[in-house]
Every structure is written in C-alpha cells, then in structure tokens.
Amino acid sequence: MEFNHADLFEGIADAIGDRVALVCGDRRLTYAELDAEANRLAHHLLSVGVEPGQHVAIQLYNGVEYAAGLLATLKVRAVPINVNYRYVESELLYIYRDSDSVVLMYDPEFDDRVAATVPDAPKLRHLISVGGPSSVPGAVRYEDALAAQPPTRGFPERSGEDTYIIYTGGTTGMPKGVMWGTEGLLFAFWNPTFPRPGKPQDVVDLAAGSGPMVMMPIAPLMHGAAQMATWIAWCMGATLVYERRFEAGTVWKTIEREKVNSLTITGDAMAIPMVEALEKNPGAYDLSSLLAYVSTGAILTGKIRDRLAAAMPNVMIMDRFGSTESGSTAAAVAGSTPEKGLKFAPDVENVTVLDDALKVVEPGSGVIGQVARSGWIARGYYNDPEKTARTFPEAEGKRWLLTGDIATVEADGSIAVYGRGSQAINTGGEKVFPEEVEAVLKGHPGVYDAVVTGIPDERWGSRVAAVVQPNGEAPAVEDLDAHCRKELSGYKVPRTYAFVPEMKRSPAGKADYRWAKEIAEQA
Incomplete structure (x- = not known):
C-alpha cells in the first residue's frame, strides 16, 4: 500500500467495508x-x-x-x-x-x-x-x-x-x-487536527478507529475544495453526504435527515442563501448534529459570519486558507474579517511571505510580499511550463509556490492578507484590493452580493467599479457611497456602480471578474 488515494480507499474499504461511505439522494453505499x-x-x-x-x-x-x-x-x-x-x-x-x-x-x-x-x-x-x-x-x-x-x-x-x-x-x-x-496531495490537504501518518497503514487505522462522523461538502465536485473534502472524509472513515446541486433549503433538510456533523462551503455566495433560509424559517430545521461550518476556497465576510453565528449559536464557524496549488495551509485568526483585515495563522510548516527579491519577510517589518509555501506543493501546471516557472520559483535552496496573495507577516507570526495581486486595482498609484471593498459593500442592508473590479479611467488609469446585486430595490448610489466612506479611504470607494438582477459566479461561488469588468464598463 502506498500514499495513493486508490490504495488507501481500498485499505479502508477492507477494514470498515460495512460502514456507509457515501449518501446522495436515494443512493446509500457502504465502503x-x-x-x-x-x-x-x-x-x-x-x-x-x-x-x-x-x-x-x-x-x-x-x-x-x-x-x-x-x-x-x-x-x-x-x-x-x-x-x-x-x-x-x-x-x-x-x-x-x-x-x-x-x-x-x-x-x-x-x-x-x-x-x-x-x-x-x-x-x-x-x-x-x-x-x-x-x-x-x-x-x-x-x-x-x-x-x-x-x-x-x-x-x-x-x-x-x-x-x-x-x-x-x-x-x-x-x-x-x-x-x-498523490502523496503530495494527501499531505498538503491533510486534516491538521489529526497526526500526520508515517506510513499508509496509519491512514487505514485512523479511519477504522474513528467514530461515526458524517461530513458534507456543498461545493460541486468539479471544484477542488469538494474533491479534497471527499478524500479527507474517507481518510477519517466518515460517511460522506452529497447534494446533486446546491439549493439552501434542501441542504438544511439533508443535514437534518443525515445528522451531518461537519459542513464545508465556499464563502458568502453559498453562506448567504443558507443563512437566509434559516432566518426566514427559524426552528424549521433540526441542526443539533451540526458541529462545524467551514468555509474554504473563499472567505466569509464579517457580516455574514455574524448572521451565521446568530442563527447557529452552537456551531463552530471557521475559515480555512489555501489554494489548489498549496493545499490547506492556515486558519483565520479569531475576529479576523475582510472588513477589518484578514489574518491567518499557519497550521503547517513552510508557510511564509516572500518579498520581491524572494527573501523571507521578517515578522513585524511591515514589508509587503506574497504568501508562499515550500514542501508539499504542486508540481506545476499541465502544458504550461512558463506559468509553472513563474509560480514555482527556487530561492534560498528551496522550491516555492507563490500563491498570488499579497500579505505581510505580523510581529506575532500571523499573516495579514490584503487580497489577490492579480485582482488588485491600481488607481492613481494607489493599490485597491477588491475583497476589502466587496466586504464593506455587502455590509449594506440593501446589498445582497457585490463584485468589485477595475475599469479604465483617463485620469487615474483605473477606477474602482462595483457590480451589485440588490437585496430588493436597488439602493441609491449616494447611500452606498456614504456607507463605503465610513469604512474605506476615499480612493477605495467605487466611482461606478452597475446593478444586476443576479450575480454571475462559478458553481463554487467564485467571482467571475471578466464578466464583472464587462458589466462595469457598460455602466
């Protein structure tokens, strides 16, 4: 047996073959x-x-x-x-x-x-x-x-x-x-709450010796987060629950029926309809089995996190930080939100911030760089050696992954993340990270969802533009402007708004910035 997902599943199936491995709709299969x-x-x-x-x-x-x-x-x-x-x-x-x-x-x-x-x-x-x-x-x-x-x-x-x-x-x-x-993938996405296995049999023993856990990834399996949640669940000997497609009310009913213990989503795009279903139907679902509500692949804004906590006071709500290239690397620091500033505490080794010269940023120095990881990282990109070379450079005797997340290292060792460098908007020489502006906009009661992008501007090079899905009737632009100016520097406040009946996102809740840019330019 090797650290190969097929080998490990077969070993687990031999050890706990009668335990339910997967539930989806009317189908219920043992390992x-x-x-x-x-x-x-x-x-x-x-x-x-x-x-x-x-x-x-x-x-x-x-x-x-x-x-x-x-x-x-x-x-x-x-x-x-x-x-x-x-x-x-x-x-x-x-x-x-x-x-x-x-x-x-x-x-x-x-x-x-x-x-x-x-x-x-x-x-x-x-x-x-x-x-x-x-x-x-x-x-x-x-x-x-x-x-x-x-x-x-x-x-x-x-x-x-x-x-x-x-x-x-x-x-x-x-x-x-x-x-x-497969070995690198297994270790990069290993559940940090369990000891890392020294040999493949350790994974089988962990699964066989675990209690009856029920886990439910909500994202589509065409998204890496759901695939990794699947392998994590099976390595724990858990019962995995799928829904064919995402619909908030159906998910809550399934959680009640299957007694789900841990739920994995991807950010606000899934959290918003889920919390709305709870708020509109208080007490309608028995969620007594649910212990953890985890967002991975996209961050929860503070407003949505607070609403979730109010609707599920006995459930632990967590944000995980990572990427398809890096694996799962860190957990959000308590109280950290996109509005207040995101901070993550690495829970695996070899996670840091590298400056422009690919030198490790000293904690507390204030130097800005990119989040980077060495050790268990991806090999590169299929059919794209140029992108592989840019994203996986070698420095100081190590091969690194540059995640593209712009950050610094605080004095306490936590990593303060500002946003994705590829999405940053340069307006008049100032850098604006869309995630921060999006989080503030979604704190307005008239905003259901928002995506922020940069569009061409003759004077500033780029201007900040927001595509907004209203929560009912569209709020006045003046109200949104005043709301943003309470929490953002003036150069970060959107200069252009486009209101849409429905936001275009991927099935996993990721923003479609190409589409948002086109909509904003039309506005």
Missing part, C-alpha cells in the same frame, strides 16, 4: 459497495484501452458516479480531470484539448455541448453517459459499462508519485491544470 462499483468502472476503462498516465474527464453534477469516477481513474493509474459543467462550447473544447483527455464521463443534460465539441478533440475517443441515454453517437451508458465488468480488483501496483490534476481558475483567463503527485 465495500462503493469500492465494488469503482472496480467495475475501472475494469471498463481498462477494456477500452485506458493506460497509466492518460486522462479521464468528468463533466458531472455531484453524485455517486462522480466519486466512482475519481476512484476508478486512480485505480488504473490514470488521471482524473474535473470539467466545469457550466462551460459553453468554446470553453469545453479548450479543456478537452488542453487536458489531452481520452475518456469523458458526462451527464446527458450536456448532450448538445458535448456533441458539438467532441469531434474537434481528436484524443477524446470514448464517452460514458451517466444518468440516462445520450444522443451523442458512440456513447456507452454508465450502467451498461458496469454490468459487463467484475466487482473485484486485480489492478497494477500504484505509486505515491501517480499524477492527480485539478483544473482551477478561469475568473480572469482559461483554467490551468494543477499537477500533483
């Missing part, structure tokens, strides 16, 4: 049953010629089939590729080609887009339709693929160096495939 389903799919992949190192794309909503697809791909030493199910044809064609995928698992709901793009992706030679018949020529039904194969294993030996790719980004450009080795 042994999920392992058997993944084995059948893995044998099908082998039967159509999938070889170690080749790529299997998964374009599905959350479900048992997505989990089985991840497991089956890793079992045959192939590489899973997450595909955003919201992509239009041009974006799909880009990711099919860029990832060099040879197999595609997809939902028939996407038939039209798949049919229009697959012929132009010559390496994509086999299609598996999940959840019903497909009109795309040559597609094999998932059920038929499984029925023809045995539920047993018999796969080649794996390695902790086997590749795992997560496509990420797309808010300012096309996404990039972040490449990991």
